Amino acid sequence: MDDPTTQARPAGTREVLAWAFYDFANSGYTTVVLTTIYSAFFVAVVAADLDTANPGTATLLWTLGIAAANLIVLVSSPVIGAMADVRASKKRYLLYSSVACVLGTAGLALAGPGEAPLALTILIISYIAFSLGESLIAAFLPEIASSENMGRISGYGWGLGYFGGLLTLGCCLGYINHATAQEQGAEQYVPVTLLLTAVIFAVTAAPTFVWLRERARPRAEASQSYVRAAFAQVADTLRHAAHLPDLFRFLLCIIFFQAGVSTVVVVAAIYAQEVMGFSSQRLIVLIMVVNFTAALGAVVFGFVQDRLGSVPSLAGALLLWIVAILVAMRGDSEALLWLAGNLIGLAMGATQAGGRALVGQLTPAQHNGEMFGLWGLANRAAAIVGPISYGIITRIGGGDHQLSMLSTLAFFLVGLALLLGVREARGRSAALAYTARSTGSNGAH
Template sequence: MSSNSLQDAPVYASRREIFGWAMFDFANQAYTLLIITVVFGELFTTVIVGDQDDGFRLANFLWSLALATSYLMVVVSAPLCGAIMDYRAEKKRFLMASYLATVATTAMLYFVEPGFVVAGLVLIVLSNYAYSMGESFIAAFLPELGPPGALGKISGFGWSLGYIGGLFAAGFTLLVLGEATAENFERIRWVGPFAAGFFFVAAIPTFLWLKERGVAKPTGVSYRRIAFGQLRSTFLELRHFRDLTIFLVSLLFSMAGVYIIIAFAFIYGAQVIGWDESVRNIMFIVVQVTAAAGALGFGFLQDKLGAKRTYQMTLALWVVAIVAIWATPELTAWVNARFGWSWQAQYVFLVVGCLAGLSLGSSQSASRALVGVFSPLARSAEFFGFWGLSNKLAGVLGIVMLGVLQTLIGLQASILLCVGLFIVAMLICALVNEARGREAAGAWKST
């Protein structure tokens, strides 16, 4: 095994550097929230495609196909890029490239009008690919920011700051751009340029303060040879990182469920719950606040209880949240009939949104930190490339399964798929030995 060129890295990065790293989460949340989760997803399915005759099933399927395609591109390229970044000490360079590509393609969504389905699909594929690659690139810096016992709260701080960024982005959208409807199209089409501008400006501290600590190995070797050579070496060493491997399989199932919720939660609210604009706007805020609280709270909890146990707790929370999402219409009707009340499902859904928000923030933070704990510093970009692979392969599988399933049985019943995915993830994660995984990462860097 190789020695770790970063073994002399400081125990903690400076507060300014940690803040700069976390600001990338703050910045890119505008893309996740406004383009994938809420505004553009709803705009694409209901206005740009907008085929109501089949209950938007074709529109939903096309949306899932675009996201799955972009995630499949990440599956192919993330580990290769990670290997190159470690070898050439170019994490910031690759991060910059993904950042600029995301900004450019997101801004171009302004030109997607009703009926421009192909243009919308192409730009979503490109922008979401660039954004998703950036997720892996920024995560690769995490193991350098503090000791393993502190990665939970550092990761949680990043995710919580990200959801605060989403709250700012959502606030502007609610106050200035309005709702995603055909009547408001000329205003809401600016959501692409706004998300791009927010990302561009807010991520500047990342590139000013985040350090590139790696040491480049001898040049004169092509990127292709570096990538495949490093990956070949990693695959030969996977037995040494047994617990990381098992965890990435667990992550494949859990993130499949998470990506379904990210891609379809607000579409579900519009099509199944039938909420009005005011409730949709409140849900913007509810999800961001509770997700920030979940990421920060569980981040501190993780450093006390352990990363594996915390991750398992977040999956159990997800199971409860998904059952509540599925049951909202029927539960509301039953309560009203039983007690003579007149509750509306959309208001019950707001309460469920609190639970989903806590689950979302906590599970994403816990999984990223656990990969950081299991990763040797000198191979962090490559290992987080595999994290990106597992994440996005999960996105492909989850979103395609949901996209096909909802064409057969409808969106409401299909959401229960997530329950099965989270339960399988919990069972697989039970095989992970956190202490052994930490020791494997430590042993690698000391030899």
């Protein structure tokens, strides 16, 4: 029985770019909503009244909202990924999730001061859609890349994604400078930046849906209930986890180091604003520079990963994260925060591109949507544990953000320890054996 994911002709340059452009498109949501403008706006404006009596409450509420969204994605992502495999419909589901995220991003503009429940509801919807789209686009990677160039192509995607974040932030900064010159406050200009972000996402995602091909074919299980078949496939994979020990060890590793990454993403603006007193404009400039260094890190790391191997390269990136967090914790000046930010940018580009590529290399053929659903599950579990740990420590510490950084540092240390136990060559061999076993089993029916 042939692998249904390899019967179509290989991806050309235009299709690879179309795939990578989705990273370009959705990065605006990450940079504007999660990292830079909206997270700080939520704490300082939308939920500001809650912080007056109990410092740290707004930050905790923000991290709880992110955790709730990630909990929903954690449960749904592997099943939706498996359904996409069964129906060969990754592209269709990707379209649905993209439309929902675009509408949710625009909808955040409706929530004003004192309307934290409304803001959190819309945030959760948009974040769920964003996260599902992230897993679905990643599931195309093994179909358009070979094991020899997967690191580079994943790096191109993340690198292009950071430039997408730069474009969106640049547009937002231009509007904010115009609005402040007109003596408008955050309550007036932040909603407009959200609408800008939604429009840029919708427009720049278009090449993905025009040129990216769905190479997979519907499975025999398609005559059954899709949900039942998807649950059965996920359950079967988890039962056979012993056959893919390095993949599942790396997924556990991802939970820990991505807990640290997720924390930095959702509290960076809050930390810069509350600890260092950054204004919106200075914060956007910082994140724009960090996006540039992250793009550089993602692209360069892709080449290093293909040459030296994923595990040693990722280990170097995690060491860079650890140094960056230590600098941020000790930072008592703007210069040190800039240094920490750019180290974080380099490390973030490397870990995100490298982690996705290594999962692709360790994934058995015909199980891309499912395994990248599990990758999404690991990322979502991390995004629950990391930020909520930070929020709880901040609340207990009465708003002490530097104390909360200790939990972030611990996640990277544990992730590095787990990574050193992953054997890349053994994991690839196990994936091939798993594919052969699955194909033989399917052919016997």
